[in-house]
Amino acid sequence: MKALPERSAILTAPLEAGSTPPLIVRETSWRCDARRQGTRSSSQDRSLGFSRWTLGAPCAAPVANQGEGAFHTIAVSLQSTDLRFSHGARVIHDGRVTPGVTQITQTGQGVSALFRAPCDVLHLYVPQALLHECYAHVCGRPPAQEVMLGNAAIVPDVAVSRLACALVWAHAEGSTVNELFADCVGIAIVTRLLSREIHGGRKSQRTVTELPRWRLKRAIEFIDAHLSDPIGLEDIAQSTGLTRMHFAAQFRVATGMSPHNYLLQRRVELAQLLLATSGRSVLDIALETGFRSQAHFTTVFRQRVGETPARYRAQVAEELSCET
Numbered sequence: 001m002k003a004l005p006e007r008s009a010i011l012t013a014p015l016e017a018g019s020t021p022p023l024i025v026r027e028t029s030w031r032c033d034a035r036r037q038g039t040r041s042s043s044q045d046r047s048l049g050f051s052r053w054t055l056g057a058p059c060a061a062p063v064a065n066q067g068e069g070a071f072h073t074i075a076v077s078l079q080s081t082d083l084r085f086s087h088g089a090r091v092i093h094d095g096r097v098t099p100g101v102t103q104i105t106q107t108g109q110g111v112s113a114l115f116r117a118p119c120d121v122l123h124l125y126v127p128q129a130l131l132h133e134c135y136a137h138v139c140g141r142p143p144a145q146e147v148m149l150g151n152a153a154i155v156p157d158v159a160v161s162r163l164a165c166a167l168v169w170a171h172a173e174g175s176t177v178n179e180l181f182a183d184c185v186g187i188a189i190v191t192r193l194l195s196r197e198i199h200g201g202r203k204s205q206r207t208v209t210e211l212p213r214w215r216l217k218r219a220i221e222f223i224d225a226h227l228s229d230p231i232g233l234e235d236i237a238q239s240t241g242l243t244r245m246h247f248a249a250q251f252r253v254a255t256g257m258s259p260h261n262y263l264l265q266r267r268v269e270l271a272q273l274l275l276a277t278s279g280r281s282v283l284d285i286a287l288e289t290g291f292r293s294q295a296h297f298t299t300v301f302r303q304r305v306g307e308t309p310a311r312y313r314a315q316v317a318e319e320l321s322c323e324t
Contacts, residue, residue, distance in 0.1 A: 023182045024122070024171045025051040030063035030113070031073055031105075033125040046133060048186040049125035052168070056118050056276060056316070064112035072131065072149055073105040074124040074193065076164040079269055080262075081119035085154065086112045093154045096220055098255040099265055100161030104149045104193060118273065122164050126190055134191045138198060149197055156256030157196070163189050172306050211250035215240040219251065219259070227267050228290050233259055267291065268304045275313040282309045 033049040049071070062084075067073075077097050084094045085103070088110055092103075096117075105111050107128070131147040167185045211219070222239035223231070236259050237247035251259050267289040274285045286297035286309075301309050 023050055023179065024168065025049075027051045027053045027123070029065075031065040031075075031111070031123055033069055033071065033123075046127055046129040048127075048130065048183060048190075049123075050167070050182065050186065051123045051125075053121045053123060054119065055115055058117055059115040062112050062114040065110065067105060067107065067109045067111065069125065070107055070127065072107060072126045074126060074189065075103045075105070076122045076124075076160055076189075077101045078120040078122055078164065078168060079118070080266060081115060082117040083119070084114045084116070087152045092152055095217065097154060098156065098257060098262060100158060100164075100256040101154050101156050102160050102193065103154045104151060106148055106150070106152075109152075118269070122168060124186055124189060130187070130190065131194070134187065134194050135198075138191060138195045147194070149193060151197055156254070157192070158256045159192050160189050161256060163192070169306060209250055209253070211240075211247070211254040215242070216251070216254050219247070223259075223263055223266055227263075227270050228288050230290065231263070236263075263290075264300060265304065268301055271297070271301060271309065272305065272312065275309055276316040282313075285309070 030053055031051075033051065065073075077099055080096060080098050082096045085092045087105070128146060131149075132143055135143045135147045163185055167182060170181060170185075219236055219240050222236055226235070233244050233248060237244045240247055242250070248259055251257075251262075255262060257265070271285050271289045274280060274288065275282075278285075280288075282297070283294045286294045289297070291297035291300065298308055301307075301312070305312055307315065
């Protein structure tokens, strides 16, 4: 496998001697592949770029990217958020999205977004040479022309979500992760999305009807309004007028997550917000977000965030002090 290019240009602060540039770059500009800033991308370049767009609070103004790079951009949402996303002049999505949804933007396509809630999004930058290689692997023959991933819609994909989370988690482990691992996971994501588009991989999901948008909206609003309450599947299903079994199956197709998994994710996200913006104790926050005990809260929080609540709060405070 061809080695990835030197990443020293992507750093926002000097590296200590012997240190290694990060595999996933924190974005200072939305959807900006900092590795390629100031350089001309070669048609033979097949190296993936990775970056992460995070906001701890709603964005006051839209962010935009004119799509000037010679690569497709794959976005994978790592947490639920609320946004208006526009593809050129057309609004693709306006409302809440769940963790694990993906969106693909073609080369040269301008996009913009207004984030109305905190967000965490992983971006992959895929050059044409790598798309050619993945196409040949999926189809058993080289493409006759440029490969274009044409579906710009925001859609859930459980496999891509798990791959993206594995990549982010592994990156957090630091020196134990190398470029080969990141490359392999990134290529798996590209191949999955390419195969889905070529072979209609989502058809198997359509054997179960997707939860209608109005019912999904009602379920999400009910969950958000009762994060501190001991609600279960029966309660959420009743809010949509469906039985538990029908609701659970349709919710999974619509979001890529089970209702229980989504509920836990939203509780953890609320806990992150409270840890970052209030001085309340960890126990108070655990109870406020619907957990029965601090121990259970700490276990679930660490599984999903990678840090204990106390450590997460300390990291946020440290980042804020550095910014000021």
